[in-house]
Amino acid sequence: MTHLLRRLGTLLAGSGLVAGLVLGLGVPTPASAAPGAPRAAASRFVTRVGTALQLDGKPFRFSGPNMYWTGLDENVGGIDPSAKPTVDYPSFFRIRDGLVTAKAMGSTVVRAHTVGISTGSPLSLEPSLGRFNPKAFATMDYTVAEAHRLGLRLIVPLTDNYRYYHGGRFDFLTWLGLSTANDGALFYTDPDARAAYQQYVRTLLTHVNIYTGVRYDQDPTIMAWELGNELNGMTADWVQDNATFVKRLAPHQLVAAGRQSGVDPAVLASSAVDISDSHYYPPNAATISADAARVTAAGKVYLAGEYGSPSASTDLLDQVAADRHVSGALFWSLFPHADHYGYVQHDDGFTLHYPGDTTAMRAEVDAIAEFAHQLSGSPTPRVFGDPPLITAISKNAGVNTVSWRGTAGADGYRVQRSVLDGGWKTVSGSTPVTDDDTPWIDVHSVAVRSSYRVQALDRNGSVVATSTARTVTARQRVSVDPLADWYLTSAHSSSLQRVPTAHGVLVAPQAGRSGQLSYHVPGLTSAVIDFAGAHRPRPVIALEQAGTSRWHQVYSQVRSVGSGRWRLTLTGLRGVDGLRISWPASGASFAVTSVAWTDVTEVPTAAPGSFAVTAPAPGQTGVSTLAGLQWSSAGQAAFYTLTASTHSDLSDPLVSVDGLRATAYRPSTPWPADTTLYVGVTAHNGVGTTAATGSPITFHTRPATPGVLVDDFDSYADDAAVAAAYPANSGGDPITASLGPAGEDVGHSLVLSYGSGSNGYAGVIHTLPAAQHWSGTSGLRMWVKPGFAGQQLNVQFVASGSYWEKSVTLSDTTARVITIPFSAFAPPPWADPNAKLDLSSVTQLSLYPSESGSSDTIAIDSISATP
Template structure:
């Protein structure tokens, strides 16, 4: 589904009575580790935090988008489900603190302070109110930065200087700007949350206010002035401050700062321990407010859990389930999903959960996970295709089907959130589905509500978290509990061949269901209430439960209601838009092309589409009759498949694609190709013979701009000399980019000739293939030839994961690290060497 890039409906809270409805809608999905009294404030005792007189340490994460999101359909308010699901996911991991930038925002039409001229936009607090209230209801604490060094969609400190035509650094010096920032901070802190009845500055859920995220220009005077103001407005909450990658000395010196926040991309246990000792030595509380989630390992976190100077570690950054299916995606390389999209992310999740258990052990048995929500049952070639909205804390799901009331699994094993939509390869005719979540301990959770379809029906479920699925609406207010009416309201949906509609109702609204053939002329139709009463063409007061109506093929349906209560869900059944009556056409093999030679070991198999196909099955074998296949993949919905494992080099393979639908299956012709043999000789990466002088070499190998000084020079007939001075950065390096990229496919590893003099240093060899980083560190550079197999290279902790595509060897870097001190590294010929 493509979301409309427009703001979601903004809730307006009518009364505090909404609290019970909103927060009882989705009770906590998981038991709290070390449950705390939410009415108690976290306090500081010198360099430690305490709660109820006991030490308070925590695992945490950043969920930056809770007030204003950028990841689903453009900049918009997140749905209440996404807020709730992400916080529940943090809870499921054992976390007790969440840091969130976008619970305060400026400079955007949807933010709390769109501009100085426009003034405050109090409607933007709706999602903020809910996030704070829900976090408190499940025992989570919050750290809230009030602005940002960086000008992202949620705004930053430049929003306070630009109205005066001032440069960014005036944020810390200009009296008008300081006054505007403080007025904004005070307005946020004094906000009374209608869901809790508490002002933000009186809510223990908010553990700390942070001046801003990674502020680089803070002065001691600026810190002291704002700390004094914050202490006046929020006397029982803590004050945090920090810059980006190191410790701001002024935050240590300022008496009003409670917490010093340090960020790491990547972290090391040694660096965190050293920083924690520095911060606690100054009498402040230390926490790592951000660290790369890709670096979360037990090797990193276990020693930090034992280090009492480390109060908290917060990974960057957590995303929960999408409203329709799968997860919300983000593209910065540090996205974290539970339980993890791949082996690396799963290990990072497990490491963070283990850290949480060490610093704040859980008590009690976790509650059941779930329920999920089936959001769509479509037809693909006559077979049912399911989408479901996941449940926080689910490690996987079982899709169950029933024909006559008895449920049974529709597949083997567990499906993940990344496997929705899922095609049922067997069921035709009338069938019911439900999705059962399974937690990390293998316990079945609460199943979704069933959805039943016939062999010619599809179903759409709208949980009414937004109005995005609707064709039109008026006077609708979205709340966490229901879509409620402001006066008389209506919602309409457009679906070809509508047959039936069901509306789940809360409270006692007056309801009528109408249909239309053209979307403009409406007629009220007979509908049945949950109390069994049938109403024909009149308005009906519902007593709660469900209202259903038979639509008989109209293209549009709408529900009109007013009075107390509202709608919590709409389920629409319509005719299969593309029924099939015959098997699909035969697909034709495209790539590898028939008879192709030197095909690489992980080719993309592609084929022509077959009209009417539900899915495809691919079979690959070393035999022309496809016996003993080395690869069989099924339920492929597209026309491409790349095998997860490499095929053997120098082998002739045969393959075939079969198209399947509800009426049968049709196989294409068998095609064959031969894979490229492994190379028998090495490939030169750089022999340093193509450079006229040191200047040309230095142009080809520029130094890393964030590192310490390093100077490359040419040693004719020997290689490259690197003279480095290690200091504050702790590393110095150079990088060559190859254009075009080198093809070193099939080689076993890198061979280089190294020599080092001067201060001891670790030498890191790094390369990039297909945009993915890999590196290997030598504790000491040997004086001579060293071989490093490609299997010894791993992704840096600060980088994202990806495949090793040696056909696109794009960059080569050499780094010296450690120190301080000066030294020289000589690099001779670099080759990619073949397997022994």
């Protein structure tokens, strides 16, 4: 990438496109300040004075996120958020968006694992012993450069205790043919393992950042190097030797170390360690205070390097902020907007998006932002990222559907439409829509030429940025490729590389090489290609003739649209199935910055076809109060509306929703018990509407369950739905949740199938759709059918932020109902032993059917908190 950076830096110098140019290197800085973002470059080192940190002679206390994914990410999918995630380098947009989001939350420090931990896979910095992959530095360098621009500091772990996708200490043992027994204890005692680790550390710390020209070990942006993430087995000798090694390489930066929980005596004993790092799941103010006092009494700086974001509350964080022994606390973990629409998703139960997907998450975000203010003494900055970018306006059975890439720091969005070039009208309603609402259906679409734009709003409802408008006709759709990834392209040359700028990315081939970028678009009608270059670009543009594989070169004027910016427009295309942009090997002094196109799509000629509600069955009785609604698909339907009421005319509805794209709906609160309900479902498209056969249908719910019904497993459509609701604990052995025959009453049970593995336990974690109030109940009741005699079942729940568990042994395989008194539950060994049981807010239930490495199944049904 260095050749491309230098080439484009030379080409664009003076053009105004790339903000700032390191002239001595010919390397462009990654980006100018994002809209609304102050220039707050981190140019001075954070220092340690005794048990506290200082910056410019003033106390430095901090809040921030863990963003482990910025160098190498396990969550890279396609443009469809439901696509199975894969391991790959994150896009420059994701990195920038995540860091700007952290800044918008008042963060001043980010813990970034894969800026430092990158071993053992083909994409890693060190794929195999002694072999280094310079391509891996691109995202690592960009993270450091963007953090520098935003005034953020980084804590960078150097290896990991576990066998995660990004690598860790076991890689060194495997490479050297050393035993991994005793939890890899040889990593801390074998001299060859220590030498291999230090070789990796030296390579990383002495690397020169391609965007800043500064060596890592000389960059104040990197506040501290952490010897590793949660290294539970460190010896005093290993800590001292490696902390001293890092200090020699990076004398102006700090050294941190810590283990999974508690305080490591080896860390406190080392004269070369500055910061002791402890982790909390869940966090508890008393435990944090005790650990902080122990660390500072030993003369070290104390850091809560991880705490689970679902536990973030004003009550907890006010106490932590008031403890002057605490220098900082970092939540787990922050994820950014995805490259095309929505957010990057992760399933560990601790994912946080800004400003919050749910009411509970919004409260967490607010508590963390206030915590940051208390620690730093500065107000939360008004910071926003890139303007919203409309990435597609698709035709869904004749109805316009708008997708956009979100804006870091925005609190919501307003979608506006202009019909036949008239004035702009807000069509998304009075309540701001969110990134979780994309793709957004315009339920009042009109079959004429319409333009759309998206406005990002702050918490006061004021507009902070507006997208470029995009236009479609009655039979057209539009797509925009921001070039963050290759998912929209049909083919591209391996020579093409990206350089990040303030306006997105520059895509061009390496110096002296040709390149092509192709799109397969049947029915292509127009295209707009944006370029960057100091001189007028001369691309080779070709179109693919429909129904053939023949390409024909076309000629169109490239016009200037600003300093260093150029645009080529193709209109009135017919009989075209593809677009290709080519760079000749010589004289290719330009880059592509965006590609947008329109194409013709089919639209319906009649209203949606007939369909019927399938569950609950019309007239069914004894229906679960947690039951979802399902219906068959109506042909050519764009979306559905649903109304549920206790009245036959559907007046005074309990539920009234529109824009439903799925053929299922699950209420956020239970249906009233022992009640007849009336449900009407209507299918819509661009031509008309069709009501479900027999609409409204009726069903009658079961009598109320004594106490609080937690789950009866009768509301899940299939195995995939229950597996999504009960994901496996990522640190345990293999386990799968599926639906089985009813255990009690009617419907289904939950079947857990698990296998043996090295961790010795398997379990699923269920986050309740809404917090439940179990106060006034005395125990947890459930139907169980063991898979074998003597099977153990560990039941765990989170109440008011504290963990509680009880393990029961099932003597034989007879199906039975068991009740576990709440008085029998106790905090797990790793949790706060002094926690008080408060059942007023229960948020999570976990089931662990194995603690001995066995393989089998267990069936569970009708879980309730019972009087």
